[in-house]
Amino acid sequence: MFDEDGSLDPLLKFLLYAVLALAIGKMVWEWLRDDVSRWLTVDLWGLICDHPWWTGCITVGALATLILLAKLLSFLFGAGAGTYAYVDSDEDYASTVAPGETVEPDVLTFKMKQLAAMSATGFEQACADLLARDGFRGTRRVGGARDLGVDVTARDPDxxxxxxxxxxxxxxxxxxxxxxxxxTARLHHGADVPIMIGLNGFTQPAIEFAAHHELLLMGRPELKRWAHGQHLYDVLGIPSATP
Known part of the structure; x- marks a missing residue:
């Protein structure tokens, strides 16, 4: 019924919406057929025939009011939108904040289906953004064709x-x-904490090799906890001397 991020299954959600729409549509149709049609064809038409000038003035006033209301709503909702957004494309992935506004470092979260839908570059930048959220310094995405096994680098508080x-x-x-x-992680780049992230986990031979060489692997369950707001070191069980 629910996916791993706690969202309702899309097919079930569609069926529920369809049943609700049919029920509402039936009620509206009966109301239009019985009450509104009589009001339009008998009462309103008679009023227009008896008072044409007053009817015209009221119509113009109502249209002007609707236009002003639409402009007001557009201004209010347009001014408040877009204060924090994430942009994902094949070229880059960036976080943007409205000018003069600060964002708390612990508010950034991702759903697993969001991570899966990103480009490779976007996925790397999302991981960099999560490191920055957790208080890591100098976070930088360096992934590319010649990255020699490194996509993101950062320094922890220690x-x-x-x-x-x-x-x-x-x-x-x-x-x-x-x-x-x-x-490459330790020998070439000098990593103190080498971590490999697999959106869909690792094979058993990969897990055994990493354990033997003290490499940290983050599979799908761990990535989900990290993406949903838990600190990286808490997810991986890494002690830190600095709170």
């Missing part, structure tokens, strides 16, 4: 270098990718 490799694969990440990450 000064340790955190390196993320983000895999948005539809299938579990295999052992070969984890082995490549192991060869």
């Amino acid at each position: 000064g340790q270098l955190v390196i993320l490799q983000c895999k948005q694969y539809k299938a579990p990440v295999g052992s070969g990718h984890v082995q490549k990450f192991n060869g």
Whole structure:
């Protein structure tokens, strides 16, 4: 009935809306057929025939009032929209905040279906934004064709270098990718905390290899908890000397 983010199943939601729409439509149709049609064809037409000038003035006034009301609502809702937005495209992913406005660092969350729908670049930037939310310093997305196994870098409050490799694969990440990450994360980049993220988890050989070489893997359950607001180190069970 509900998906993993707590949302109602789309098909069930559609069926409920369809039943509700049919019920409301039936009631409206009966009201239009019985009451409104008589009022339009008998009462209102008789009033227009008896008082044409007054009817014209009232009609013009009502139209002017509706136009003014529409402009007022457009101004009010347009001015308050767009204070915080996330933009995802094939080229980049960015967070934007309205000028002069501050956003608390713990408000950023993502649903798993949002992460799955992003581009590869957007997924990496989302992970960088979550690091920044958790208080990591110097967060930077560096992923690309020649990233040598590094998509995001940052420093935790203790000064340790955190390196993320983000895999948005539809299938579990295999052992070969984890082995490549192991060869560059510490030796080439000097990572203190090397973390590999798999949107759809890891194969058992990949998990065993990572455990043997002390690499941190974040599978789908851990990623969900992190994306929903829990601190990265709490999710992975990493102690920190700085609260």
